[in-house]
Amino acid sequence: MVMQLPPNRGPCPSSRANTYHWILQKIYQNLPDVVLYVAGVLACFGQRGLITTMPDRLDVLTGSCMQIPCSFDIPNQYKYKYNSTILTFGVWIKESPYIVARPDNVIFNSSTTDNRYQGKITGNMSQKNCTTVFFNVTTSYTNKYFLRIESQLFRATDTGKYVDIVVCDLPSSPILTVSGEVKEGTPVSLNCSAVAPCPEHPPELTWTLPTQFTPYNQLQENPDQTKSVLSTVTFTPSYLHHEKNITCTAVYPVGTSNKTAEHNMMLNVSFSPKDTLASISPADPVLVGSCVNLTCSSTANPPVTNFTWFQISEGKPAQVASGQSYSLNVTVGDGGLYYCEARNSHGCGKSREVQLAVKGQEEPVNPKVYEIVGKTLGLLFLFSLVVFFAWRRRTSRLPSGFDMTDRSQGQNSPAGTVCSNQARVGRGNQ
Numbered sequence: 001m002v003m004q005l006p007p008n009r010g011p012c013p014s015s016r017a018n019t020y021h022w023i024l025q026k027i028y029q030n031l032p033d034v035v036l037y038v039a040g041v042l043a044c045f046g047q048r049g050l051i052t053t054m055p056d057r058l059d060v061l062t063g064s065c066m067q068i069p070c071s072f073d074i075p076n077q078y079k080y081k082y083n084s085t086i087l088t089f090g091v092w093i094k095e096s097p098y099i100v101a102r103p104d105n106v107i108f109n110s111s112t113t114d115n116r117y118q119g120k121i122t123g124n125m126s127q128k129n130c131t132t133v134f135f136n137v138t139t140s141y142t143n144k145y146f147l148r149i150e151s152q153l154f155r156a157t158d159t160g161k162y163v164d165i166v167v168c169d170l171p172s173s174p175i176l177t178v179s180g181e182v183k184e185g186t187p188v189s190l191n192c193s194a195v196a197p198c199p200e201h202p203p204e205l206t207w208t209l210p211t212q213f214t215p216y217n218q219l220q221e222n223p224d225q226t227k228s229v230l231s232t233v234t235f236t237p238s239y240l241h242h243e244k245n246i247t248c249t250a251v252y253p254v255g256t257s258n259k260t261a262e263h264n265m266m267l268n269v270s271f272s273p274k275d276t277l278a279s280i281s282p283a284d285p286v287l288v289g290s291c292v293n294l295t296c297s298s299t300a301n302p303p304v305t306n307f308t309w310f311q312i313s314e315g316k317p318a319q320v321a322s323g324q325s326y327s328l329n330v331t332v333g334d335g336g337l338y339y340c341e342a343r344n345s346h347g348c349g350k351s352r353e354v355q356l357a358v359k360g361q362e363e364p365v366n367p368k369v370y371e372i373v374g375k376t377l378g379l380l381f382l383f384s385l386v387v388f389f390a391w392r393r394r395t396s397r398l399p400s401g402f403d404m405t406d407r408s409q410g411q412n413s414p415a416g417t418v419c420s421n422q423a424r425v426g427r428g429n430q
Contacts, residue, residue: 049156065198069225070130091148097159171261184271192248196227205231208247239271272347273300285357294326296340312337
């Protein structure tokens with residue numbers, strides 16, 4: 001509105017007073033516009049007529065909806081002009097907050113249904129909640145947006161804060177994180193989160209893991225009041241999972257179709273040495289004075305820091321060298337059994353025994369062979385004793401009738417025996 005001064009009727013003081021009174025009345029009638037102008041001037045000097053809180057940036061999918069978390073507050077010097085019981089409207093301005101010069105930048109006003117952008121304010125404006133949802137987002141929505149508040153006596157735009165909307169055809173990849181060190185035998189949690197710019201249709205998160213798992217999904221609020229979906233998987237890794245790929249996939253429902261994005265990560269599992277192996281080169285029997293190389297290999301994460309070699313001497317292990325490789329010029333006493341141990345910060349692994357054979361020298365017998373031979377000889381001895389005692393018992397017990405007669409004649413009646421024999425001789429002479 002353009003104010004027109006009343007016709008000047010003379011320089012008298014009463015006429016000038018009436019003119020000033022008329023000007024003040026017109027200013028009061030156009031107070032909202034004056035307040036807006038003053039607020040704009042103050043903003044130029046660093047004073048904001050409205051304070052809004054909203055995210056710095058929102059990544060949105062074409063064809064989907066977007067929710068802008070929003071709240072506002074009135075600076076102390078203007079609170080007397082704001083009344084929460086009076087109907088308050090929210091206005092969203094695109095690109096520039098100054099609508100006097102660019103009125104077409106207004107894309108949404110909650111006071112009308114005829115808006116350039118289809119949306120609604122879902123927050124309670126009387127509680128200073130200006131959260132807004134826009135539908136059917138297109139790539140043309142990519143820009144920065146300011147909020148303006150309008151009521152009967154208060155109108156202000158926060159020129160110092162805006163939300164940057166970025167609209168893409170494809171969703172951004174979910175964020176995949178690991179809580180703590182991935183160590184063999186220790187339970188670990190994997191977390192995957194994906195933004196949910198349209199909380200009414202949040203993304204669905206799925207996992208691909210080299211083991212069985214049970215995911216736990218939830219919709220959560222971020223510090224900037226935006227929403228995201230968090231999926232957590234807990235499992236116990238083994239060394240077989242080392243350097244295996246895991247994948248978290250986010251599936252966004254958009255209209256009648258879906259849009260997907262995924263995040264791949266390779267597991268880095270810490271474990272003690274595994275598959276420790278000792279080898280001898282050459283493997284065939286060697287002559288005294290020949291050079292022989294013993295090599296120890298093992299799989300570990302972190303890598304093996306110490307290799308140790310042992311020789312079986314008189315049935316007991318004795319440390320003979322350190323290092324992954326062990327070279328020696330063979331002497332008569334070097335023949336025998338060897339093994340190695342590999343160690344890192346998580347433990348150690350022991351190899352199986354290998355035989356170093358020297359030509360012209362009897363190969364040492366494995367202590368286990370002595371044990372087996374000893375047990376066998378012991379069993380044979382016990383069996384021999386059983387057979388011997390059984391034989392003695394049998395030979396000392398003849399048939400009962402013969403045994404008794406023989407014993408009675410030979411022991412109890414020797415004279416009778418002699419007499420009987422003499423009698424037989426006498427009769428023969430007759």
